[in-house]
Amino acid sequence: MIDQQTLERHGLKPDEYDRIVGFLGREPNITELGIFSVMWSEHCSYKSSRVHLKTLPTDGPQVLQGPGENAGAIAIGEGLAAVFKIESHNHPSFIEPYQGAATGVGGIIRDIFTMGARPIALLNSLRFGSLDEPAMRRLLEGVVAGIAGYGNSIGIPTVGGEIVFEPSYSGNPLVNVFCLGIAKATDIIKGVASGVGNGVYYVGAKTGRDGIHGATMASAEFDEKSAEKRPAVQVGDPFMEKLLLEACLEVMKTDALVGLQDMGAAGLTCSTTEMGSRGGAGVEIDVSLVPQRESGMTPYEIMLSESQERMLLVAKQGREAEIERVFEKWDLHAVRIGQVTSDGLLRVKDKGAVVAEIPNRALTDEAPVYRRPMETPKYLAEAQALDLASLAPASPQLTARDTLVALLGSPTIASKQWAYRQYDHMVQTNTISLPGMGSGVLRIKGTERALAMSVDGNGRYCYLDPRRGASLAVAEAARNVACAGARPLGATNCLNFGNPERPAIMWQFAKAVEGIGEACRALGVPITGGNVSLYNETDGRAIYPTPVIGVVGILEHADRVLERRFKVSGDVIILFGEGRGELGGSEYLKLAHGLVRGVPPALDLGRERALQDLLVGLGADGLVRSAHDCSDGGLAVTVAECAFGTGGMGAEISIEGVEVARDPRTNEAAALFGESASRVVVSVQSDRVTEVLQRASALRVPARVIGETGGNRLRMAVAGKVVVDVSVDEAERAWSTAIETRFAKKVA
Amino acid sequence: MKFAVVVFPGSNCDQDAYHAATAVLGQTADLVWHKDTSLKGADVVVLPGGFAHGDYLRTGAMARFSPIMREVKVFADRGGPVIGICNGFQVLLEAGLLPGAMLRNRGLKYRCEHVHVRVEHTDTPFTCAARQGQVLRIPIGHGEGNYYAPSDVLERIEKNRQVILRYTTPDGRLDDGANPNGSVNAIAGLCSEGRNVVGMMPHPERACEPLLGSTDGLVILQSVVQALAPIGCEGPFARGGGSQGPALQTIGS
Amino acid sequence: MRARVFVTLKPSVFDPQGRTIADALQSLGYGGVEDVRQGKYFELELKTSEAGSARALAAEVADKLLANPVIESYRIEVD
Amino acid sequence: MRARVFVTLKPSVFDPQGRTIADALQSLGYGGVEDVRQGKYFELELKTSEAGSARALAAEVADKLLANPVIESYRIEVD
């Protein structure tokens, strides 16, 4: 008998239990209850998010595989597909930063090679609390080391990402990892089980008791008691995964395979049911045949274990030996643990005796779906109210020059070299734009082409307006890709939010999804997959709503790739787009006034699209020498970043003033540090300026010459008055040493 | 000529070395599985970068037992050119084909970045196309590249002019800040007494094409092509061959 | 005096390194080795010459820095 | 039976890990810790139940694989 307490431990509500009894026509046993609990957990069932996710645009001529498989895929020309996805590993990383981040990397890599693609790039998007907290430094150190430890070992370059520091993530850091692989479009493999009598095989690491209930844990808020769940930490084994990766890719070439799926969250349970349900078939396995690391494991434990580096595959009858031979070569042993059946049931046996029998559909398609109540958050009206006119001036000591240097030295804006130097970003010899230069860009060997990719998100914007903030994230990721000269083709998303059972959180979620959908439609980047991470709360305090968007684009000619750095002294600096002095939610407002307020910058998606088209065209025709978009910290920070890494080449710019406040210095700051969207700074050889301006005007993209590269200082004038004059050296030092300095001061 | 690129379980720069040998240098190459017992008539052997056996226990420690390593040793003993890059260098050290050992980087962190190395001697099959004193800009990517040898061994390898690459500043000066991992005497690359076996931590195969931002690694791989060409390098890498110019000063102890 | 700290993974935690070493030994013909677990070993040189306070200090340091309590446990010896 | 193998860097070899830990302890205020050396610790599960042959096997395995004689030395305990 299942009592109330047992139900609660499994995170199941009484009405959900009644549904279970309805499906089975009887009471479930404990193994069955465990299986239902993980499959109906938020993490696996998307029960709160599904109705909203359905509204996202997922179609396009380039889409080869939309959401629903292990990863999405888009056509990138010459018969090739880019297979990519992003996933979160937030909770495990908080509990054990190194292993949590490492196994997060391992998990997303498996999702990609499961599809038959060779993974060629990783990105990561990280959020922590303030770096002044020792606990956050330890967390950052552990997470970065874990990502490095896994990715470096397996030989997939980490070519980009973002790291943001914000008190809202202090009790709940975010670790989102993106992976991209390449396959022949015709070779994409799916996670299906079909063909009655075909063998179901298990391969990879042995099953232990690790991570049992990982999936339900990711679906519950943190509290004091979560410490008790700690032994549930999974340890990553990148060497095993490297063997699996090579062996699986080799097995796929044999054509003896029906389907393949990795065992991620909810392990064997999720992989057997999902494969069966995709193939419209049943799967029968005997847990006593599953390779086990520990003795005395129960069927319950075996079915729910989340041991890493394991795969499930279905072999064509009569071709099993070919598959086994490949795995043997790599010292892996594929073990037959069951077969495909026609009855649509998940049947679990233990030494022949049936211990669980559940209709697949009850676990997948028929899992609960909730249209949870929503309501506008109470904080919103006040947070959005920003009266710049009566904003008290910032401390008089803080000149525009010092503000710029301070912004450059704030950890969110500062160089992330401290982190990416720990990542092998060059293995596979495809990386043609290194981390720190903008998007990650990789050439595709055997073609002239290259892929550009970027992950972006701004939780503060989304807190102030989830809909617009989410649109801005899509726009920024696509713009970063376009700044490399690549045409954005597709997107993936990782939605990090609080507890969806709270109407205000659900509202944030729904609005953000609307914003993503709208921007993806307008910019022509369909969503091909993603991941939802809810319950990101500690003691009832939720993180900022944080959708993170990954965008992938294609460059026809790899050697035309653009990056952020100025190239030649005397080049003309052109600004595309218009600065309107928007300070809502900006880094400046936070740094100089300690405020997280206002509404995020306005976004005209038509203009954004035109800007991106312009950039792709200019890049293809070699008309600009560098490109960098304006984001955190606004135009002044962008121009400074263009000067960094050039060996000290400076710039002189002059921009118009804006009238947003009464205080003249706030107006100056708004012009320099306002974060108006859809802006890009390019440098252009002087005899190409006219052509560039004409092209911009043809696409109705505002464009104006704002200055020139050269010298060794950054000089910036607003409305004719020079308000920033600082040596590139000094500015660059603040930017490049900010994170290291915070570690140097550290006490462990 | 033909390259053999050995693939250990966990190697991850094998394809990169293969690509450099074939697509960039225009030579032929074979990927040779570590359980194989033949080098298939190769003229030069590459032990590539990566994490053989996960680098669990110690970098390169388990790979030396692979069946192919017997062949590599025989090949090396006969004077055949062998290069170990990064993890391959670590394997050569563990296998005793080169002297010394690797420690964790000082600072303990993995480091991936471009560094500068100075070519110290050109009488090896992997440096003969370079100029002595030439500074190359090549990427590294390792967590254990902190080269160590006991002082007597160090003295011997310096005297024998076995140190062929040192970390320097871009203009070729020795400087502690230019040493990314704490290697003794700033050693980045080493050859055997017979000069035909070479190990280096930087990855020349990552610096072979303009798209990748540097082509300075090409000279390492071109050297071996020249060395094995009918005419050979100028001043062939004959065993114990006399040096051109004085041995560069050693630093530290 | 000297304290020695042995840090090992908790028994329930998977040890991929130990597993890989054990496999390597198997294939080298050491069938007599059934399993290997790898841990860390620290020697601390301490100022104190009193065993009790040496042990207490070592334990504090192990808690704080040497062992990761989430997955590891430790043992101390002093002499 | 079980054999324990302790592998440590030879005294003449610089230990970057130990050094880093020692520095961290200093800055955490643990002045009582003068020096730290980090080594590796292996637990071997052996088939034999005879101490002498267990020790001999462990030594062979340590010589062959667990320790690198250029930089490391080892010590064995059986029980």
Ligand SMILES: Nc1ncnc2c1ncn2[C@@H]1O[C@H](COP(=O)(O)OP(=O)(O)O)[C@@H](O)[C@H]1O
């Ligand atoms: N965690 C990380 N891993 C790798 N690269 C990173 C990471 N964080 C930031 N970077 C790199 O640093 C650069 C600046 O990042 P970011 O400030 O987010 O740029 P942008 O404003 O263009 O999105 C980018 O090239 C990015 O790829």
Ligand SMILES: [Mg+2]
């Ligand atoms: Mg960004």
